[in-house]
Amino acid sequence: MSRFRLCPTPAQQVALLEQCRQARYVWNLALEQWSMWTCDKGATPGYVEQARQLTEARAASGWLRAGSQTVQQQALRDFDQAVKNFHAGTHRRPTWRKAGLHEGFRIVGGQAGRVEKLNRKWARVLAPKVGWVRFRLSRPVPDAKSYRITRDRLGRWHIAFAAIPPPIPAPGTGEVVGVDRGVTVSAALSTGELLTCPGLSETEQARLKQLQRRLARCRHGSNRRERAKAAIARLQARAGDRRKDWVEKTSTDLARRFDVIRVEDLRIAPMTRRPKAKPDLERPGRYLPNRRRAKAGLNRGILANGWGLLVQRLEHKAAGRVEKVNPAYTSQTCSVCGHCAPGNRENQAAFRCVACGHQANADVNAAVNIAAGRAVSARRETPVRVSPKREPQHATSA
Template sequence: MSRFRLYPDAAEEEALLVHCGHARYVWNLACEQGSWWNPRRGPAPGYVEQNRQLTDARGDNPWLAAGSVIVQQQALRDYTTAMAHFFRGSRRRPSFRRRGRAEGFRIVAVKPADVRRVNGRWSQVRVPKVGWVRFRRSRPVPAARSYRVTQDRVGRWHVAFAAVPDPIPVPDTGGVVGVDRGVAVSAALSTGELLSCPGLRPKETERLRRLQRRFARSRRGSNRRARLRARIARVRTREADRRKDWVEKTSTDLARRFVLIRVEDLRIGAMTRSARGTPAAPGRNVAQKAGLNRGILAQGWGLLVRRVEQKAPGRVERVPAAFTSQRCFACGYVVAGSRESQARFCCVACGYQSNADVNAACNIAEGRR
């Protein structure tokens, strides 16, 4: 996906928000129908039946008919695709969308004439029932058959063209590298490099905490609460932008330097599951586990591996993560006592000493368990 920043005017932004509302409405209706399924009632209606129901709904509701049928039909197609991924086990079950979160819609069957260049810096894209919306052309616009318009939590608009970029060529020199992902050190390489994902600075973290405390004391539905929510979203978005920038640069560097990249096969969803439990069986150390989950998610583990696999297809191997941090790279002895701390590894058998994360990365590079 090649993403660019959109700059709509007031009228265009209002029309884009209408498209987002219609796509969200149709998606939520499809989710509601999908939740009806049970052995007695039979399967939920498929795309063809939902499309027929959409035609009837547009005839009964003028506000829905005033929107773009392309946007609404594509929302149904996206839901059908999401359910197919869920039944294959590769994605979670599609859930309801809330206003202000994951706002966007997709347009397919894009023609080359739907994107035009204005000058050396700006271009325009044609959006159904909106017109030509300008965007900042930070790089060449790829030839794509579809694009997606989104709005983030701070109100910025983006357009992403669905085009698969060319993979990074295999380097002439460079061998195998192991990547160990952690919390204190975001990524440790078997070459001895320690990479850290930039997060919020200390002053920004303290500011975020103050805003969150004020937000918790604010009255629901008040204007003050809405302003605080927007200020918190700006801080969170800044953190996410830094993480994505670091992931892009790190993944490109790994794909350009090494022929084969080995990473741990981690189940991040299971690792970051809440420990709250149930009222009948409450969990233990819930606050500590929540802090660990936030630390894991802030490092961008899954995004880093996903981007490396996209930039270096066929050159990424997943190694089982069991005992990679407890095995000595020098002699192969496995014992938990060899890892004296988070950062120091000292083998109790041969006396080999190294950074604990680098030792684990070396084991990953060798494909050891």
């Protein structure tokens, strides 16, 4: 999507929040109906039936009637699509929308085309029941049939037009690159480049820790707690903006430079899952240490480096040119002789093959193996091109 920064006036912010509240209310009602289904009952109401019920609810409720019918109907359409995606197995189960966390609504149809350009820097959009709202022109406005207005936790408003840009064309050089993702080095390329995702500075990290300690001492529901939460949200939003900016620039650069981009086929969701508790069999009701805090630090490092977002944006920009390679033992395999052993990896940064003596950066060595599409078997052996059971064949004369 093409997203722009929306700049509503204080009065328009109140009207936009009211639209978000109504869209969230309709979504939660539809989710409640869908969650009440059991095996002994019939099918839950679909979009058509829910739209009819919405018309009756608008006639009975002045609060809903004061809002935009387009916004409320679109919330039902979004929920219907979310249910279809869940049954298709492509998305997770629809969840409840909460105030302050899910603030937004979508406009489709003819109302989505009411966009006017004011000058080189500004444009405006006619939002239902709100009026003309200005937004900053950071790029040309695409020709879209719908847009979504959202508000993040920091209180910033954005408008996103649903227009999928064309993928970046391949350079045609035939070059292949391997990308090894890590925690210390965000992305290591087979060309020898080491890329690091920017995060919070040391001063900002110290400030964040101080604010989190202050938040723990605040009384729930107090103004002091709300100010601490807002300050923490500002720092976290700053880190998120830097991470997204780095991912966009890195993915665009890789899509323009290389024809084929190979990455590890990692399942990030299971990798960042908290470890299960270990019950102590000798002491019922007690648990053994499971290094939960150490795993939490690793999870934060993985998520802070944008592993999943980088591959997702590469698949969008270099459509059909991203290949996923089996990640088994790519960091322990020598990229020169193919020997695989745990002793090859001396530490996090150094790699020295115990067979041929090849030395290189450990992340770059893994990236070279990924670029070659090299995977090993369960016995940590490089797969041969022919079956080892095949009898030797005599060379044929030309």
